[in-house]
Amino acid sequence: MCGIVGYVGTREAADFLLDGLAKLEYRGYDSAGIAVYDQDRITVRKKMGRLINLLQEIKEHPVSGTIGIGHTRWATHGGPSDINSHPHTDMNGNFAIVHNGIIENYMEIKEELLKKGVVFRSETDSEVVAHLCADLYDGDFENTVRNVLRRLRGSYSLVFMSRFAPDRIICCKKDNPLIVGLGDGENYIASDIPAILSYTRKTYIMNDGEMAIVKKDGVWVTDLEGKPISKKVFVVNWDAEAAEKGGFEHFMLKEIYEQPKTIRDTLSCRMTADGKQVRFDELNWTPEDVRSIGKVLIIACGTAYHAGLLAKYFIEKLARIPVEVDIASEYRYRDPLTDSKTLSIIISQSGETIDTLAALKEAKRRGARSLAVTNVVGSSVSREADQVVYTWAGPEIAVASTKAYTTQLAALLLLAIYMGQLNGVLTTTAVTKLLQDLKKVPDQCEDIFSQVNTVKALAKAFTDHEDAFFIGRSMDYGLAMEGALKLKEISYIHAEAYAGGELKHGTLALIVPGIPVIALATQGDVEEKMISNIKEVKARDAYVIGIAKASDREVGKTVDVVLHVPDSDNFVVPILAVIPLQLLAYYAAVLKGNDVDKPRNLAKSVTVE
Numbered sequence: 001m002c003g004i005v006g007y008v009g010t011r012e013a014a015d016f017l018l019d020g021l022a023k024l025e026y027r028g029y030d031s032a033g034i035a036v037y038d039q040d041r042i043t044v045r046k047k048m049g050r051l052i053n054l055l056q057e058i059k060e061h062p063v064s065g066t067i068g069i070g071h072t073r074w075a076t077h078g079g080p081s082d083i084n085s086h087p088h089t090d091m092n093g094n095f096a097i098v099h100n101g102i103i104e105n106y107m108e109i110k111e112e113l114l115k116k117g118v119v120f121r122s123e124t125d126s127e128v129v130a131h132l133c134a135d136l137y138d139g140d141f142e143n144t145v146r147n148v149l150r151r152l153r154g155s156y157s158l159v160f161m162s163r164f165a166p167d168r169i170i171c172c173k174k175d176n177p178l179i180v181g182l183g184d185g186e187n188y189i190a191s192d193i194p195a196i197l198s199y200t201r202k203t204y205i206m207n208d209g210e211m212a213i214v215k216k217d218g219v220w221v222t223d224l225e226g227k228p229i230s231k232k233v234f235v236v237n238w239d240a241e242a243a244e245k246g247g248f249e250h251f252m253l254k255e256i257y258e259q260p261k262t263i264r265d266t267l268s269c270r271m272t273a274d275g276k277q278v279r280f281d282e283l284n285w286t287p288e289d290v291r292s293i294g295k296v297l298i299i300a301c302g303t304a305y306h307a308g309l310l311a312k313y314f315i316e317k318l319a320r321i322p323v324e325v326d327i328a329s330e331y332r333y334r335d336p337l338t339d340s341k342t343l344s345i346i347i348s349q350s351g352e353t354i355d356t357l358a359a360l361k362e363a364k365r366r367g368a369r370s371l372a373v374t375n376v377v378g379s380s381v382s383r384e385a386d387q388v389v390y391t392w393a394g395p396e397i398a399v400a401s402t403k404a405y406t407t408q409l410a411a412l413l414l415l416a417i418y419m420g421q422l423n424g425v426l427t428t429t430a431v432t433k434l435l436q437d438l439k440k441v442p443d444q445c446e447d448i449f450s451q452v453n454t455v456k457a458l459a460k461a462f463t464d465h466e467d468a469f470f471i472g473r474s475m476d477y478g479l480a481m482e483g484a485l486k487l488k489e490i491s492y493i494h495a496e497a498y499a500g501g502e503l504k505h506g507t508l509a510l511i512v513p514g515i516p517v518i519a520l521a522t523q524g525d526v527e528e529k530m531i532s533n534i535k536e537v538k539a540r541d542a543y544v545i546g547i548a549k550a551s552d553r554e555v556g557k558t559v560d561v562v563l564h565v566p567d568s569d570n571f572v573v574p575i576l577a578v579i580p581l582q583l584l585a586y587y588a589a590v591l592k593g594n595d596v597d598k599p600r601n602l603a604k605s606v607t608v609e
Contacts, residue, residue, distance in 0.1 A: 002086075002100040003029065003072040004178065005195050006159045006169050008216045009186025013037075013068030014058060016188070020195035021051055021070050025598060029072035031085035034058075035096040036068035037166045042096045046085035066216075069159045069169060069189075071098035077106075078123025088127040090134035091119055094163045097133070099126040100191060101176045101354075104154035129158065141165040142213060145172070146224055149211070155354055159189055172211040172224075177352045177380060180204040180212050180219055182233065187214050193236055194395060201236045205378040234378050250596045252398035252490070256582050257449065259403045260442035263575065265392035266407040267438055270414050275439065276432045278418040283371075283387055290422040294341030296323040297368065299331055299359045303401040303485060304347040307408040309478035310574055311345070314416035318571070320425050328359040340367040347412075348372070349396060349404040351379020360384055373411055375404050389415065398597045400489045402582050405482065409575045413438070416571075437569040441576060444566035448579045451563060455580055458545055458561065459587035461516050462493055469510070470497040470581075471537070472520035473530050476547075479574050480520050483581035490589040490599045500526075500533035513541035518581070520547045521555045522565065522573045534558045545584075547577050 003024030007016040017034045032054045033046025043063045047053040051072070071086035078084040087096045103109075106125035109132060114120070118131050129148060136147045141162045149158075155175035161168075171178055171189050181188035181196035181203050188196045189212075193203070204221065206212060210229060213220045221229045248254035272279055296315055298308035305327055312323040326336070332355070338344070344363040348356045351374035360381060364370055372385035375393045382388045391407035417434055420426035462468055468487060470480035480497035487495040498507050500519075511517070517537050521530045535558055538544055546559035549567045556562040565576040589596045 002074050002191070003195070004098050004100055004157055004159055004189065004191040005070040006068070006171065006189030006214065007186065008067045008167070008169055008214050009183065010066055010216065011186065013065055014063050016199070017068050017070035018051070018055065018058070019198070020188075020190060021072050023194040023197075024072055024190070024192055025051060029074050030080035031073045031075075031082070032071065033073075033085045033087055034063070034068055034070040035087040035089070035098075035161060036063045036065040037161065037163070038063055038065040040163070040166075042089060042093050042161065042163055044087055044089060044096065046082060046087065048080050048082050048085060067161065067166060067169060069096065069098050069161055076102060077125040084122045084124050086126060088122065088124065088130045090130045092134065094137075095130050095133040096161050097126065097130045098159050099129060100157040101155035101174070103128060103152055103156065105152070109151060133160065133162070137164070141168070142170060142226070145170050145211065146226065149224055157191055168213055168215045170211060170213055171206070173206045174208050175354055175357060175380070177350075178206040180206065180214060182219060186216050187219055189214060194397070197236060203234050203236060204231045205234050207383065208380075249590075250398065250586075252400055252402060252586055252596050255396055255398055255403045256579065256586065258394070259406050259579065260445040262391075262393045262403045262407050263410050263445070264442040266410045267414065267441075271435055271439075275435050276428055278414050278421060278431065278435070280389065280415070280418055282389060283418075285418070285422060287422045287424070290319070290321075290419050292341065293321055293343045294339075295343075296321055297336075297338060297342050297344045297363060298323060298325045298347065299328050299344060299356060299363065300325075300347035301328050301353055301356055303405050303482060304349060304356070304408060306478055306482040306485065307405055307412060308345070308347050309481065310409060310475055311347075311412040311416065313475050313478070314413050314571060315419060318416040318426060319419035319423060321419065326359070328353070328355040331359045332362050336366070338363050338366040338368050340369075342366075342368040344368040344370045346370060346372045346381055346385055347374070347408055348379075348381050349375050349393075349401055349408075351376040351381035353381075357381055357384065373408060373415075375407070399599055400486055400585070400596075406575050406578060410438070410441070413571055413575075434569055434571060437572045440566070440568065441572060444568065444576055445579060447566050448576060451580070452583060454563065455583045456587045458563075459584055459591055461543055461545070462487070462491065462584070462588040463591045465514070465516055466494055467510070468493055468495045468516040468518070469507070469537075469542075470495065470518045470520070471500045471503065471533060472497070473500045473526040473533075474523040475570065475574050476520035476523050476530070476577070479578055479581070480518070482578060483518060483520075483585070486582055486585035487588060490585055490594060490596050491592055492594065492600070493588065500530050503533055503536055508536060508540065511537050511540040511542050515542050517542040517544045518547065518584070519544050519555075519559060520577060521552070522547060522549055522577050523570050525570070527552075527554065531555065531558055547580060549573065
């Protein structure tokens, strides 16, 4: 979602701010702006639209100064416009702020300030913070910020600068990500690591309720009462180049092709040398730990939710423990039956999705044990959960998730095997067979990439249609949901996923001649039923693309064209079968001329409810 950057040092602040905002474009935004302390005043430049518009504005109206803050906004309160863009200032320009999140009591504060004669320029909730700074200013910038924070309800990452304290910026967070980068004679603030990675690897990961005073020669972290907090330096261990395109036309395509490596990285440290057991050193569970689980609750949003749907099959079949899967934003409001015998598994690529984080807190409040499955070390979800399993996908920049999803599947399948291994459901022979097939997956991905020209040609089938359907049974149904989401996200083609057996309960009314239907048929135990469902749509003259295992000889007889994935165990094959779906969505979007990495109206990290 929105991106934040800040700089204090000796070089031109605008150079860092613009570079940092460019690194955060993947988060999704509709306007951008910066504020720089310039010759005893705060100068603001902001424009609606892409960052190039802001660059042109600054080229025409330069700013100079060595301290500043910047922001890319994704509209919530008030539509995209120059005025609604951040940074926001008070009426006299003495304070400037940038904000991610939502100020829930902004109307209450706004009405109070309006009675005092404050004039508001924007429609945003964020602007009240700048005016509140001016209203509460007591001659001490830091104390004023603390008093402002005491008035706010909601979620936020906030960065403040003041004309009265031109040597520092102040930042704080509640439920939204924020980091401080530590440099030599300069320091940085950002909402995500890629913004600062070209400048430093040393960071402070800010926690809720912490406030950092950032100057060029040091960073001081306190609580909201002003008591010092000793922070541990977190060193980022991935290369800056990992966040660049590396010769690919789009980040999404690069990340699809990175999946052999990221899956291998996620698997390699979690198998014993003889390949006969799963090991999770970060969990170190005992058989009793697993036997004490009454049920598993999986909570996630979007693509992570689809990974959770497959994890339900993994855990129930391999560990024989009942599983519920909940959309995070729904879990919080249904008075769920969660207790101390519940293991809540929280899945989030970024570890910052606010609905997921809030659902995690609710599950813990009800007594559940919590386990986070996330890609980002030090993220809010990883810090809040009792235990963490990291997916080693590296930075994922494209809004549409690919490698994060397949590494989630790999980690969750390993977790299910681990649980079945500990509670005695799985034999050593069964575990060994599953792990042998999992080890083959990285190399088998390359076999799928060899079919990319066929996938490109098939993508043309979508571009002349406004609708498409994905069907599957068993684990293929969850996979169909992810395939439909990918197509919707980046090609803007309306796509729906249905369980194969549901077609006759209304969906067949939507099947018209030539409409694309992607039929997943990788699960051998339901293949005969699935073929019957394929014949139902073929009888209505749909254009059917089948996804089947390489050794399958039946699916090809009933579809127009079939894409084969390498043979593998039923539990393992979804990791492979999603790749052609990712590629189909990608090439359909390219053929339509869409902005693949930054689809309209979407953001990478959703930090508002």
